Amino acid sequence: MSQGDWTRDTPAPGLVVPQPRRGFRYGSEAFWLVGLATERGVPATALDLGTGSGIMALLLARLGARVEAVDVRPEWRAGWDAALAESALAGRVDFRTADVRDVSGGPPVDCVVSNPPFFAAGTGPAPEDGWRSTARFESTATVGAFVGVACGRLSASGSAWFVVPVEREGDLLAAVPTGFHAARVVRVGVRRVIVELRAGAGDGLSERLDDRGDVVEAWYARATG
Numbered sequence: 430m431s432q433g434d435w436t437r438d439t440p441a442p443g444l445v446v447p448q449p450r451r452g453f454r455y456g457s458e459a460f461w462l463v464g465l466a467t468e469r470g471v472p473a474t475a476l477d478l479g480t481g482s483g484i485m486a487l488l489l490a491r492l493g494a495r496v497e498a499v500d501v502r503p504e505w506r507a508g509w510d511a512a513l514a515e516s517a518l519a520g521r522v523d524f525r526t527a528d529v530r531d532v533s534g535g536p537p538v539d540c541v542v543s544n545p546p547f548f549a550a551g552t553g554p555a556p557e558d559g560w561r562s563t564a565r566f567e568s569t570a571t572v573g574a575f576v577g578v579a580c581g582r583l584s585a586s587g588s589a590w591f592v593v594p595v596e597r598e599g600d601l602l603a604a605v606p607t608g609f610h611a612a613r614v615v616r617v618g619v620r621r622v623i624v625e626l627r628a629g630a631g632d633g634l635s636e637r638l639d640d641r642g643d644v645v646e647a648w649y650a651r652a653t654g
């Protein structure tokens with residue numbers, strides 16, 4: 430890992446997360462999702478689909494979870510290795526270079542988190558660099574494929590938490606498999622929506638929150654506390 434190409438960020442005490450200086454870098458939504466996913470306590474086991482720098486996996490492990498984290502791009506490996514070597518983690522993370530479609534057969538987990546690629550393929554100008562492009566545009570797996578794998582890996586009482594641009598809410602909800610439902614749909618600010626998927630049927634709770642409000646601040650505080 431060349432020092433010049435990566436930054437070395439410290440998003441929470443004891444946690445070091447290397448990120449490419451000019452590539453895809455984590456945003457607030459990663460912290461929101463971890464804050465929500467730990468609202469009812471830290472899950473014992475978690476799966477992070479499309480982990481990128483590993484930010485959500487590492488935050489969850491720092492809080493004590495055992496996490497499996499996958500990303501299709503091999504470039505992330507150097508950052509993961511440095512993060513694991515330099516961070517103080519109460520749980521552990523098993524980082525794997527793999528396509529989400531290849532982890533559908535793993536054991537059930539209490540929690541899935543995912544911030545999948547933002548846009549459908551062909552819906553805008555993709556960066557020429559494949560590493561960056563795969564973070565922003567769907568390639569081998571659509572948001573629907575991410576949803577299918579997440580639901581397939583959930584334990585009976587588990588939750589899958591997704592954050593997507595508001596324009597992708599319809600695609601995400603259309604992909605929810607039979608036997609699962611959107612338990613919570615939270616619009617945060619004007620650009621992002623968070624969806625919690627759970628097994629069974631039920632009416633979803635719909636909320637709209639200010640991205641600078643107290644509730645969202647509390648998610649951030651829990652994720653980094």
Ligand SMILES: C[S@@+](CC[C@H](N)C(=O)[O-])C[C@H]1O[C@@H](n2cnc3c(N)ncnc32)[C@H](O)[C@@H]1O
Nearest residue numbers: 455479480481500501528529544546563564570
């Ligand atoms: C929007 S980025 C989110 C990264 C990180 N989870 C975060 O919140 O900062 C989406 C990630 O999904 C990964 N990805 C895209 N398609 C994938 C696939 N088919 N299988 C596994 N990972 C994939 C990309 O490489 C990228 O790291």
